[in-house]
Amino acid sequence: xxxxxEHEKTKIDRLMHSFSKPLKEIPPTPTADEAAAGYxxxxxxxxxNVSCVIYIYENQQKHEDALKYFTNNPNVNxxxxxxxxxxxxxxxxxxxxxxxxxxxxxxxxxxxxxxxx
Numbered sequence: 001x002x003x004x005x006e007h008e009k010t011k012i013d014r015l016m017h018s019f020s021k022p023l024k025e026i027p028p029t030p031t032a033d034e035a036a037a038g039y040x041x042x043x044x045x046x047x048x049n050v051s052c053v054i055y056i057y058e059n060q061q062k063h064e065d066a067l068k069y070f071t072n073n074p075n076v077n078x079x080x081x082x083x084x085x086x087x088x089x090x091x092x093x094x095x096x097x098x099x100x101x102x103x104x105x106x107x108x109x110x111x112x113x114x115x116x117x
Contacts, residue, residue: 005039008056008088011115012041015086016054019112021105022046028053035069036062037090049096050105054113057088066090084110 023043032040037055044051063085070076084091091113095102
């Protein structure tokens with residue numbers, strides 16, 4: 001595995017550990033291959049309907065293609081989604097309902113992802 005992937009995986013781990021609520025790792029959907037990424041990891045917030053997938057791309061220029069992939073995907077509820085990037089990392093967070101409490105949690109999760117950007 002290339003050095004940049006290992007470095008970015010460590011960064012993901014550090015950023016997600018800064019989130020104030022417990023997270024559970026789940027299989028990423030879409031997978032890294034489906035999203036044309038080098039790596040993907042997914043988390044759900046324990047006892048809440050909020051999840052995220054974080055993808056590692058070779059460079060930040062690939063994030064525009066990733067955003068197009070998600071916005072053109074009929075299975076993605078854009079109203080309940082939030083996208084962000086942090087260097088080579090691309091974040092897709094989503095809430096499964098319209099609950100304002102879940103939106104607050106989703107925003108907090110995205111803020112943890114942004115970290116020291």
